[in-house]
């Protein structure tokens with residue numbers, strides 16, 4: 001798959017490395033922007049308050065399937081008129097959109113391939129994004145677990161504070177797994 005990663009930091013760079021190892025071709029874009037028109041999937045991995053600026057510097061996003069990994073901290077809000085960054089992203093691209101990879105620690109990405117069982121990767125978004133989210137989660141070592149449609153992206157963005165609270169309450173950085181009862 002041809003993938004464009006917007007934001008080549010901890011999460012964007014880390015996922016790009018894993019996807020390249022799985023055989024995908026990844027174009028890594030930073031503040032200078034670029035052209036995403038040849039990609040079949042786009043990962044947005046910039047600071048949550050930089051989403052508008054980041055998308056405005058990238059061409060060829062129309063109709064693209066976008067996986068939005070951004071979180072909003074410290075009172076930061078989505079762009080005016082939107083409940084979530086992910087819904088803003090969809091308003092720009094018009095393509096299938098998912099909030100994904102926002103609830104996993106980038107620092108652990110390099111160890112996920114060696115896990116005894118696949119950790120979960122929560123996502124919320126459009127049905128049309130399901131195949132891409134499932135495949136790219138799998139190819140990064142995770143199993144996608146759906147939280148709901150795109151209207152649940154705001155709920156997912158709000159989980160960042162919970163994730164940090166768990167981490168800071170003794171567990172440290174962690175992976176998680178949500179599994180059906182058949183696995184018990």
Ligand SMILES: NC(=O)c1ccc[n+]([C@@H]2O[C@H](COP(=O)([O-])OP(=O)(O)OC[C@H]3O[C@@H](n4cnc5c(N)ncnc54)[C@H](OP(=O)(O)O)[C@@H]3O)[C@@H](O)[C@H]2O)c1
Nearest residue numbers: 007008009010011030031045046048053054070071105106
């Ligand atoms: N770190 C995690 O564990 C983690 C996990 C899940 C989700 N997230 C979320 O993922 C996003 C990125 O986090 P991160 O830890 O990867 O941050 P990071 O390491 O600071 O990387 C952010 C990247 O975004 C780029 N950037 C900033 N403004 C931009 C713009 N206007 N246009 C294009 N690129 C821009 C930065 O470029 P420069 O290098 O030029 O500054 C940098 O490469 C955040 O929303 C975060 O909440 C993080």
